[in-house]
Amino acid sequence: MANSSAVHLQRAPALVIRLPEGVDFALPLAGPMARFLALLVDFLVEMAICYVLGTVLQVLAVLSFDVMRALFVLMYFLVPMLYGVVCEWWLRGQTIGKRMMRLRVMDATGLRLRFSQVLLRNLLRPVDSLPACYLVGGAAFFLSRRGQRLGDLAAGTIVVRLPEDDDEPDLSPLGETGKYNSLSDHPVLAARLRQRVPAAEAAAALAALARRNQLEPAARVEVFARLAARFRALVTFPEESAADLSDEAYVRNVADLVFRRPALPERFKLQAPSLKEAPKG
Amino acid sequence: MSGYLALLGSSFEFFCLVILDLERFALAGQPHWDELEATLQRLENDPDRGFHDLAAAQRFHYLYQRAASDLGRLASFSAETSLRRRLEGLVARAYAELHSAREARDTRWRPLVWLLETFPRTFRRHAGAWWLAVAVTLLGSVVGAFLVAADPEAKASLLPFGHGEMNPSERVAKEEAGRSKGLANRRSSFAAELMANNIRVSLKAVAFGLTWGIGTLAILFYNGVILGGVMLDYLRAGEGLFLAGWILPHGSTEIPAIVLGGQAGLMLARGVIGWGARVPLGRRLRAIAPDVATIIGGLALLLVWAGIVESFLSQYHEPVLPYWLKITFGVANLAILGAWLFLCGRGPTPED
Structure with a gap:
């Protein structure tokens, strides 16, 4: 193994391998x-x-x-x-x-x-x-x-x-596909948002949407207010797209942007350029 | 100039990818990931084939670095689990192929090379552990002989397999008169039982190396106690010739094989204890593992041979087989084993 690489443990039960290239990846340990x-x-x-x-x-x-x-x-x-x-x-x-x-x-x-x-x-x-x-x-x-x-x-x-083949998140709390999302009118900001929302926070938003009807009214308002404030702090959308949205609708739209994208591989396989284009060595 | 433009282009591409366009990022990466996948598949299916030229190896290295870099860029996208998982898998496999190549240049197993070079060299590399195992076995033999000599009643509790209750002279008389039930019609199954039992004992001697060698030493010592007790019992009864004819043919292989198990166990113990090595436990054990596996292979081979000899030769006595023939066979067996362990593979190693 290269000197610059290192193996250490996360707090979670996973082995993290740090490559000499500066990239980490985690191997979840079996229970x-x-x-x-x-x-x-x-x-x-x-x-x-x-x-x-x-x-x-x-x-x-x-x-x-x-x-x-x-x-x-x-x-x-x-x-x-x-x-x-x-x-x-x-x-x-x-x-x-x-x-x-x-x-x-x-x-x-x-x-x-x-x-x-x-x-x-x-x-x-x-x-x-x-x-x-x-x-x-x-x-x-x-x-x-x-x-x-x-x-x-x-x-x-x-x-x-090994990760499950079908561990994609359940997106039913987001409602129908194709529903208008005012945040998607700003593709640059939407892309930035996708990049900045941490996985744990995206999962929390999805979980909150899934359980919203089980929450006490006051708790529901507070949970979505906090989440919306957090997402608003990550990327600021123009007033005309975000001002009229309730906190809950804002969180739903954010989750929609983060999770709902057409599956990548199929599209790319159709448009993949020739291998000759890739630089050698 | 073209290099500068390429750099500018890639920087622009990077800017677009990171800030704007995940689709474009995947579009650019897909052919490279597919190519890396195909190369990995080929390498994993035939690890010994490697790369046909330097350019192919460099290309593989480029693809790996590119995939690693793509994985790094993707790290901040929370919802791209399937793409990230694919890249993680590719990078992990490529990393393993690249860095393992330094450890094992050629993984093909050549039985003759292994038999005549790898095994004896490995054995001699750890000769200290071998001699320690021999010493502990001898010590056990002396103690076993002393206990049987000092207290004949102890024989019954010390010696297993019915030897404790057996009178050596009676047994010899019975065997030589052909009155012993012996192994008529069950020689093959007896050989199989011996092989299984001896391999099990030897593997325990290896495995108990993990108890800082204490378990290994205990097994070697107890094995020596039995050996010494049985030998003294027969010698005291004046049945030395029978003993030599009975033990030597298979014992000349079986006893060294069990000691080899002790050697492997002590090698493992040294890795656990870490004398004189300022490296972590995992790395110490990792370094010793291939040698331990080699010794295990050798001892298994020896015990299969010992089982066959014990079943089909050792259990025949005079007048069926003269003792001098059995003793000569045993001595020759021991000499060949010694030559194999101490003389084979003394030439220059492939590393030289």
Whole structure:
């Protein structure tokens, strides 16, 4: 890793990787319940593999009962031991359980996962599973800042949670699409607003709009007054577009500007220029 | 002049993108992101192929830096989650490819090179841990022998696998007369059980390195106690020849393999303790992990061989197999193992 890059922890349970280029990105760490459920699924998969293989191996009893028994012994030893290693190597940090729970094993510094890391984190499970039910591993998980069990610590790996495919916000509180928005008459200011509204504040505005009918009248007025004041402080729109709007309508229009834009990729794929235009090197 | 104009153009573009036009920003970036995605896909599918020339590598670096820069610009847009997620994914993957390239130039696994060079070199690089593991095992053997000699009653509680209750002379007489139930019709399954058990014990010796090596040392010591106790029991009964013919063929591989497990555990322990290393725990363990994995591979290989030998050779005794033949086999096995560990791969390394 380059000297100028650094890895540190946010207060949130995420690993933040700071690139030498001065850009940060966060990898949300997997929680204990998701990891436990992935482990449970993997256990069931291992049992299923043993059951299927065992059924096939029984045919060998016709030839030699001893050989069949030997293969049974090896199967019950190797399948649980190698299942994690093979899956995590071939599926790039995922087992079937992890894939179902949208988890992935990653190098703790953001580099490419190496085979030795996959091998080590899986073969060190005996220590983590001590004295029973992964108590040592669980304790290490809660004590570690990065949610690492001992195997992860030794292998230099972390388990991250992959973002959901459909975690786009619910925009129904904004009302119908295409409704007139006086703020959109000023595209320059609208673009500036989109840029300046922090994600948390945009989400708060959307949540306030979604729950407005559940608020006490006085609280409703206060919440939207505060939000509107905050957004007005970020970008000042001309009087003729903003003066007649109530605080609640102003917040709704701001949220509409921030969240409702046509999906980018489809449009851009249609208009994408030739790759030849990009400068080389 | 053209450079100045290009700079002016890109500055203007930057101004427009940041202040005004997210659409234009994405429009300009999309082809580069797609190209980066395609390059990453190719690199991830075939990591050893790399780049065919310097220009391709430079292009990849440019695409990575551009995507990172785009991600930085996008950071302030709160609602562009899908676009930001795509860029984060691309930048993370490209970062991993670029910076991992320094660590592993060639990830292809060549079994012969691994067997004849990588493993013995790795073993010798950590010879200190090996000799410590040998010493602890020997110490355990001496203690085991002493305990059995001092208190014959202790034998029953010290020695597992029925050795505690067994009279060596009776067993030898039974085996040589062919009256032992032995392993008739279950040699394969016995070999499998031995392999599984020994690999399990060895992996525990590795894994317990994480307990600052205490668990590893305990396993090695206890293994030595059993070995010393059994050996003294047979020697005291005057069955030294039987003992050598029984233990040497498989023990010449099995015992060193378990000690190798101890070596790997002690390597891990050194990483945990961090003697003489002023680097964080994570980096110390990261540095030692490939070597530990290599040792694990070697010991697994040895234990598979030991299981086969124990099941199909060690359990046959005179008059079926003469003791001199079994002892010669065991000594030859030990010599080959020694040559492999201490002599193989002594030539110049690829780094040299």
